[in-house]
Amino acid sequence: MTITDPSTATSSSFASINPRTGAVVASHPIAGEAEVAAAVARARTAADWWSGLSFAERKGLLNAWKGEVTRRVGELAAIMQAETGKPHGDAMLECALAIDHLAWAAGHAGKVLGRHKVPSGLVMANQKATVEFRPLGVIGVIGPWNYPVFTPMGSIAYALAAGNAVVFKPSEYTPGVGVWLAETAAEVFGQPVLQVVTGLGDTGAALCRSGVNKVAFTGSTATGKRVMAACAETLTPVLIEAGGKDALIVDEDADVAAAVDGAVWGANANAGQTCAGVERVYVHERVYDDFLAQVIARTKEVHATNDADAKIGPITMPSQIDIIKRHIDSAIADGGKAVLGGPESVGDRFVQPVILVDVPETSSAVTEETFGPTMTVTKVASMDEAVALTNASKYALGSSVFSKRNGMRIAERLRVGMTAINGVITFAGVPSLPFGGVGDSGFGRIHGPEGLKEFTYAHAITKQRMKPLLALTTFQRTEKAEEQLGKLITMLHGRGSKK
Template identity: 55%
Template sequence: MTGGAPTGGAGELVSFDPRDGRELGRYPRHSPADVAAAVAAARRASSGWAGLGHTERRRRLDAWRRLVVRRVPELVQLISAETGKTTADAQLEAVLVVDHLRWAAAHAARVLRRRRVFPGLLMYNHTATVDHHPLGVVGVIGPWNYPAFIPIGPIAHALAAGNTVVFKPSEYTPAVGAWLADTLDEVIGGPRVLEVVFGAGDTGAALCSAGVDKVAFTGSTATGRRVMAACAQGPTPVVLECGGKDAMLVDRDADVAAAADAAVWGGLSNAGQTCVGVERVYVHEAVADRFTALVVETAAALRTGTGPGADFGPMTTPEQPGIVQEHIRDALSRGARALLGGPDSARAGSASVRPVVLTDVPEDALVMTEETFGPVLVINRVAAMEEAVERTNRSVYGLGAAVYSRSAGTRIARQLRVGMVSVNSVLAFSGVPALPFGGTGASGFGRVHGPEGLREFARTQSVTRQRVRPFLQPLSFRRGPRTMDILLRLVRTVRG
């Protein structure tokens, strides 16, 4: 392994380039007291930020977006250096950052404006409204695989909703987290509305117990459970975007060439280190031979490594190649066949993992039940899409999925127990800022992105106001003896 774990002295965190082990920077390891201080600072800034109102917040967030656009090459370089992903993959991430930041700023006022509702029969003499107020301070715990795009979802939506944010980036990607906070500070000035704390799991635990008003976490399901347990002591509400084992379903009438190309990109881009990446494919037996041959041919041509011609780079974290290798060996020991690559594709001491395509994999194999998070595709054939749906839904995960079918794509998609589905494409839902992003089951709960993402970071308040004195007043001890009789007769007449 050329890279290293992000370790340093007792009080510092060191970031490494996984491509060559080069040290990129050193950052303080923030203690629980440091985290509490950051939350207190964000709390002091929260009333001023909330008091700006939607129009002024949008102006400042738009200025941040324009600065990010001007400095995209700088952001791309940081992402590539800390994650090892190719320049093209880092550029795609930067584009997504810009688009989602724009959407949150542009739509917060509309989504969170005061809304009138019909008061109903009993409260006919009242007006009824729903307001959305800022929560206060939101804690965001980000991952390393998309260190700018994934956290920008909760950060941008929380800020647009009027909250301040304390952000803990992954210990593997602290430079990207610092860059996001520093660029926002450049355009806002005054009290920082995006604080950053650095560290590993203990820093995230400290953030959960530091008195924030909500925590948005992205990471593994195991860590998500620990975050939820820590937040329960508050209790502090959480949004959890956890692991996935996303499936692609390929029907007999699919565009097989397009489906094969999408499977390879969806499963192997960013070295397979994508929570909504394609990890298992269920293909109809009528087109399975052709589909599989195209996948193997396309995957075999991919270039892996750190050079400028690489299609995808190395694993970001030191332990990931070992996990990938374990999953491959377990599948083969259970009777699976390797059509491309094998255990040696993930070599000890190397950060790069070559593409692997497996078939005839039992459904209880690790590569089918746990997140592999590497460039490994499983292709299993099925007799009908009903079988593919049943196998897809059997997983404890329910994050995303893809369906390829000319005639039944939408119908099949609606049968899947997942939060997001792309029909005749892969990962398309990630690129639509107006769509909520999140899963079900072991993949977590709550949503970021879209209107639902904005409402996650707002406190809902219902308000009624009496306009005129009522003809009948049932809500009083001074009501007359016939009040309820009249009211019941009225209900029977109107509602019965």
């Protein structure tokens, strides 16, 4: 059992546990309110220095950190593997994606955020109008355990590139990853621009109430609501990346083999512990039987074991085991059928892949996030039905569509933050695309230009270039000027179509 509950930790420290073996990985301090406040205070001083650098200077330092992380990526992957239990190859892939995002953020911050001209319009033609996006100050980042490098770096890298300092509270299941990132950053920056505070839920709550300028949270929807409530006490804005119940849609003209490959990987990679992973599959009736036969055969090749070369590892958070089992039991009790695996697939640490069919849309296996290696496969008569069922979920994070001719048309109808056409979760690997959801999946965006702007505020400036043709913002305004304004507005905007 992972020692993360305050009742099993000491008053000053807790242990991270290898979920494969149950062995202690390391012990870490529990930061209380005083320690969190001290970290934020140090970050404020560092933020003054960091924000005073030019975009080019910050880019140079961020690229130096990127180089350090890249050269020592084996260390980071090893810590991640020990703390999460995921295969080494998956840990390396996660690190590689995070490094690529760091490079993009550092290289594009100046262009996206730097002061630039915007149109003034005819009424204010005498004004030069510009806008720039300024750093907020200190950003608190609360990270998840399932992708403990890639996901928080989507906030950390972009916040740093925008000129902020960061105080990072990693998950209590993966604290070593956060410590490693902060230590390597300190070696390069020489200033506490990125700090880590380890601990349990109370540490995260203290960070929310510490007076940081924004909190970026990734985790469950329920915890996200608690984060929002805590931040509301100090009117601290939040970015919430919460749960998902992502759907994969297979059209009648789809490459079935490719759709099967995507479904198997999307549902089972990282032992299904992926917020944007595949949990629901809607398949056109004309290819349903073929798809189901292939997806069962392919999934039989995937096993969760303690072997180093296993394709998937253990369930990292022990309490998730009960949720996975409950959803499988509920699906069967509600009239569904397990065509691969079943309740017996759930072990103490490992869960084998499960495929469920004929599960009612009202079952918790369909409506709630499972976060395990399971999928429900549902036959649909049309893409209209597939779209309606996809959009019926309270979650709206990612999605996938497999179709040779209609992929874009289907994707554009989905109420989700992201869609991959003829692929699965590919949007997460594109640094220039925003990542985030709507509904119970949260709000705000990481990655891309939107991810950079998420950690800034807009500063607008107007500068008079010449005397105004119409002196309007003065008590000396004349009746003639008002008449001329009326004529100008009529000329510019009075020719709209009549209904």
